[in-house]
Amino acid sequence: MADYTSAFAASRITAAIDPPSIQANMGDKITYIGTITNHSDRAVNNVIAYISLANVTQGKESPMDLEDWSANKAIKVYTIPPHGTYKGQWPMRLIDSGSYVAYITVVDKNDNIPISSPMSRLKVKRVLRLNPNNVLPVAIGEPVFIGMVFMLIAFKRRKRVK
């Protein structure tokens, strides 16, 4: 019988996350690989694995809403054979700077406790973008050009009136 008060339940499954730590810049794309291992003699079916991210920057500690970071938060694994593994991928876009921890959680409805991987440390460096996509020539140049046409029209009109 399952013991609901136990903090550590014997589980058929373990989870791991790779890489164990990353340093990257804002805007970079990275991919976490989650490995789910079935240690039992029976196949494990219909487990759900998802990635979580928490901000551990001093003074900004909070869980992160992954909506803008990752399009692929949860994976359903139909079956893992006995003593087999499953590797899932979680691509992520680093949309804000700071220190984070990422981990994979696996939920098996036949267990009482979800299984989490060790945390992967993520450091995202802020990048100052002054001219992304080469926008400045258009953002400055076009109003200037149209302004010059405007002044030409105004000048011609004033000359005609005189």
Next chain:
Amino acid sequence: MKTAFIMQKEIRESILTPKGFSWYVLTSVILSVLSYLFLTNSELSLLDQGQMLYMIMNFITALGILVGLVFGADAFAGEVERGTMEALFLSPVTKAEIAIGKLGAALTNWAIILAISLPYLFVVGKGGQNLLIGIAYVAILGTFLAIIFSAFSMGLSSRVKSVKNSLMVTFFIFLLAGAPIFLSAAQRRTWFGRILDFINPFACAINTFDSVVIDSQGLAYQAGRVAIICGYLLLSLWFLKRSVSRLEM
């Protein structure tokens, strides 16, 4: 051709003037601010390129509608208030030709706004998905919407014969048509929100932009919405024709 003459006259009086051209200076300044904001803001710059392109497309279309409404509000009511309507009627031009000429000038306005917007579309959408197809859709559907709202505004202008009243009504119409931009996605998913979206040609256009640029769906998927826009196109032209035919000195 008489229609071309009216169109040239309107362009000379409304567009090729300092007051008229200042619209385009403002347009390019606003688009510059928006583009820079999108691309450099620490959160928005990391939005998907498709979403940024979609947002700029919505703005350009809304601007085209606004300019068309304002231009149309002055089209006939302005002539009445300036006392130039009589001279126009005494000229050897039919009412229909006057209306078509003025509509042509309104579309010229839209064409200039679209030309000004192209560099911004390219710079915001560079490297992203569906840039060229998005530009094609904004050009075609934007033109349809410019015709719809300009024609309707001109028809209203010919009936109301007051620029102030005509402008007030057109601004309310603009707010109503632009409601999709102000409502949240959740509100638009309610039954009433869906009805509003269905009957609103501007909502049809922005939903089409979303579908094409972000979801990469093809023309067949847009058929229903494009059909609604075409229906409004015919309705607005009919309204303009009816309104102008009743116009008297």
